[in-house]
Amino acid sequence: MLKVSNLHARIDDREILRGINLEVRPGEVHAIMGPNGSGKSTLSMVLAGNPAYTVTEGSATFYGKDLLAMPPEIRSHEGLFLGFQYPVEIPGVSMVNFMRAAVNAKREYFGEPPMSATDFLKLMREKRAVVELDNKLASRSVNEGFSGGEKKRNEIFQMAVLEPRLSILDETDSGLDIDALRIVAEGVNKLKTANNATIVITHYQRLLDYIKPDLVHILYKGRIVKTGGPELALELEERGYDWIKEENKL
Amino acid sequence: MSALTQYIDLYREHGAVVGSHSCPAMNALRPRALETLENMTLPKKGAEHYALTDLEELLAPDWGLNLAKVDIDVNPSRSFHCGVPMLSTSLFLFINDTFAATPEACEGMPEGVFAGSMRCFAQKMPEVFARLYGSVADMANPLVALNTLLAEDGMVVYVADGVRLGKPLQLVSILENGTPLMAVRRLLIVMGRDSEAKLLACDHTQNPDVDYLSLQTVEIIAGAGSRLDYYDLEESTEKTRRLCSVYLEQHEGSEVLLDGMTLYNGTTRNEYYCSHRGVGGRLRLLGMGVGDSRRRMETYSHVGHEVAQCHTDELFKYVVDDDAAASFEGMIYVAPGAVKTEAYQSNRNIVGSDTARMYSRPQLEIYNDDVKCSHGSAVGRLDAMQLFYMRTRGLPEATARLLLKQAFMADVIEGVRLKPLRERLHIMMERRFSGARPECSSCQGYACNDTDTETDTETL
Numbered sequence: 260m261l262k263v264s265n266l267h268a269r270i271d272d273r274e275i276l277r278g279i280n281l282e283v284r285p286g287e288v289h290a291i292m293g294p295n296g297s298g299k300s301t302l303s304m305v306l307a308g309n310p311a312y313t314v315t316e317g318s319a320t321f322y323g324k325d326l327l328a329m330p331p332e333i334r335s336h337e338g339l340f341l342g343f344q345y346p347v348e349i350p351g352v353s354m355v356n357f358m359r360a361a362v363n364a365k366r367e368y369f370g371e372p373p374m375s376a377t378d379f380l381k382l383m384r385e386k387r388a389v390v391e392l393d394n395k396l397a398s399r400s401v402n403e404g405f406s407g408g409e410k411k412r413n414e415i416f417q418m419a420v421l422e423p424r425l426s427i428l429d430e431t432d433s434g435l436d437i438d439a440l441r442i443v444a445e446g447v448n449k450l451k452t453a454n455n456a457t458i459v460i461t462h463y464q465r466l467l468d469y470i471k472p473d474l475v476h477i478l479y480k481g482r483i484v485k486t487g488g489p490e491l492a493l494e495l496e497e498r499g500y501d502w503i504k505e506e507n508k509l
Numbered sequence: 510m511s512a513l514t515q516y517i518d519l520y521r522e523h524g525a526v527v528g529s530h531s532c533p534a535m536n537a538l539r540p541r542a543l544e545t546l547e548n549m550t551l552p553k554k555g556a557e558h559y560a561l562t563d564l565e566e567l568l569a570p571d572w573g574l575n576l577a578k579v580d581i582d583v584n585p586s587r588s589f590h591c592g593v594p595m596l597s598t599s600l601f602l603f604i605n606d607t608f609a610a611t612p613e614a615c616e617g618m619p620e621g622v623f624a625g626s627m628r629c630f631a632q633k634m635p636e637v638f639a640r641l642y643g644s645v646a647d648m649a650n651p652l653v654a655l656n657t658l659l660a661e662d663g664m665v666v667y668v669a670d671g672v673r674l675g676k677p678l679q680l681v682s683i684l685e686n687g688t689p690l691m692a693v694r695r696l697l698i699v700m701g702r703d704s705e706a707k708l709l710a711c712d713h714t715q716n717p718d719v720d721y722l723s724l725q726t727v728e729i730i731a732g733a734g735s736r737l738d739y740y741d742l743e744e745s746t747e748k749t750r751r752l753c754s755v756y757l758e759q760h761e762g763s764e765v766l767l768d769g770m771t772l773y774n775g776t777t778r779n780e781y782y783c784s785h786r787g788v789g790g791r792l793r794l795l796g797m798g799v800g801d802s803r804r805r806m807e808t809y810s811h812v813g814h815e816v817a818q819c820h821t822d823e824l825f826k827y828v829v830d831d832d833a834a835a836s837f838e839g840m841i842y843v844a845p846g847a848v849k850t851e852a853y854q855s856n857r858n859i860v861g862s863d864t865a866r867m868y869s870r871p872q873l874e875i876y877n878d879d880v881k882c883s884h885g886s887a888v889g890r891l892d893a894m895q896l897f898y899m900r901t902r903g904l905p906e907a908t909a910r911l912l913l914k915q916a917f918m919a920d921v922i923e924g925v926r927l928k929p930l931r932e933r934l935h936i937m938m939e940r941r942f943s944g945a946r947p948e949c950s951s952c953q954g955y956a957c958n959d960t961d962t963e964t965d966t967e968t969l
Contacts, residue, residue: 351916
């Protein structure tokens with residue numbers, strides 16, 4: 260579904276991604292690990308279409324379509340979802356209005372009429388249950404005053420509502436206590452089907468105890484320098500990143 | 510030659526006509542207004558407190574003035590569909606500067622309440638009117654002096670001691686004429702001890718192709734323990750100039766909400782001069798404005814804390830796009846004896862284009878140590894990360910921008926304590942940011958004449 264070839268990207272004058280190659284197929288779970296500053300979040304931002312980043316070389320296709328040519332909202336409609344490391348607070352915009360606008364924008368893209376109020380509320384109720392999100396949060400402004408755990412749960416709630424084909428979860432485990440981590444991970448697992456895929460970006464093996472990856476990639480200095488099975492994450496947990504840095508000394 | 514000369518000459522020639530359509534107390538102040546104007550130089554654009562407004566330029570055209578009070582053919586029933594508010598009110602009209610009350614407005618007005626023309630009030634309570642008219646507004650202000658010179662009639666809202674007016678009053682001012690016109694509007698609000706009232710003033714312009722100048726002076730006296738909400742909403746046209754000076758005098762323990770909203774306009778200058786004269790007064794001063802095209806919005810506010818233990822919470826917000834410009838200048842002055850003052854001033858703005866301009870000058874002057882005060886200003890663009898976040902959820906960029914701008918104004922709208930008006934304002938703001946014209950008929954079928962006048966119980 261996703262094919263990334265030799266992707267280079269920069270923000271301001273700094274080149275962060277220096278030739279990423281990655282292929283994700285339906286049903287797969289990929290984990291991307293790497294030390295701080297290796298480009299993990301940049302990769303997620305570039306794939307989701309953050310205009311602050313400039314792609315200088317390479318390509319990315321999503322179900323054969325040129326992903327990089329699409330604005331962020333079209334990427335979303337086509338089935339790409341980014342779970343933010345730092346979910347953005349939007350004071351004054353209620354979660355309900357935000358999600359209604361999101362759901363109906365997608366329906367409009369596919370030529371469908373807006374969802375009725377009753378159906379929408381039913382959908383909200385059903386999807387909230389996936390991550391045990393409190394009803395009260397849904398009536399508040401987007402992420403405003405949410406705790407760290409609530410913000411991350413809210414990301415998975417949105418993912419559940421939008422039913423993406425590919426979800427990129429950027430450090431969804433950061434800032435979570437062990438119970439919140441379990442709820443979030445279980446939410447992701449509940450949403451997993453043979454037709455969708457997930458890219459989990461994380462620092463720690465801990466999350467991968469809950470979300471089992473098929474492939475683990477190590478990102479270092481803007482390149483994927485190693486790819487392996489779940490055992491690679493365990494090895495990293497044991498040995499740290501120094502050996503990767505050593506192996507990739509220029 | 511000053512732009513004032515033509516008005517001075519006009520008055521010298523037709524002063525008798527003006528006086529014959531007015532009342533003794535209003536006429537009594539005209540000589541002083543004339544003298545003030547004769548010795549006055551209008552402040553230039555860029556002068557202190559006048560970052561955007563050029564009074565010379567605004568007053569220079571040969572504006573028509575309906576001094577003889579010739580009937581102008583206006584269909585008031587058309588004007589009733591003003592889009593605001595969705596609540597049951599006692600409705601009063603200014604057609605240009607001619608005052609009229611709808612028959613139903615006067616029905617059911619509780620004893621101790623007068624809401625009607627100045628001339629009528631001056632006959633009923635001549636001593637009260639003579640004592641209070643012109644007692645709050647500052648004649649040294651050229652806009653006040655000119656208004657005092659030319660105003661023939663106006664509206665008085667008088668609420669006697671202890672009277673609580675449940676039903677809000679609504680004053681709709683309509684500008685409508687075939688040729689350029691200046692309308693001189695005067696308003697006096699007197700709140701007795703422990704009285705309560707809410708007033709919504711809506712300014713509309715009917716004909717978008719004609720130039721208008723609306724010159725308004727509002728005097729408010731909030732008696733001890735009184736509670737007043739004054740909402741002022743402008744929905745005019747690009748060819749409308751509005752110069753509005755609001756003077757407020759607050760006495761012991763009074764609570765006042767002043768809220769000035771500019772949804773559509775041409776050139777607007779709103780001035781607020783507020784004075785805490787009694788211990789324990791509370792003022793909430795709110796305002797917002799949306800400017801696109803070449804619209805101009807200027808706000809000047811001066812809040813004086815003359816006595817102890819008063820509270821002021823001031824918030825003004827603007828969104829400017831295209832070639833629009835807005836200016837906020839606010840001063841909170843805390844006198845040496847005004848201990849335990851709490852005063853907060855905030856001005857926040859979004860500038861949506863490279864050619865839009867925002868000028869902001871928040872100021873505090875504090876002359877004692879025992880106060881809690883703050884002031885601040887922010888001018889910025891829409892938050893890029895918020896926009897991106899919304900777009901990753903599938904919201905088109907235009908929709909995301911619309912929601913963010915609406916959200917930006919949300920706290921000012923939430924300050925409105927009339928629930929139907931608050932809800933309506935959210936919808937109006939959405940329409941405003943989506944580029945819709947103010948279609949008065951849009952309110953049909955919503956909740957028009959809803960009898961729900963629920964007021965939040967929140968305190969200031």
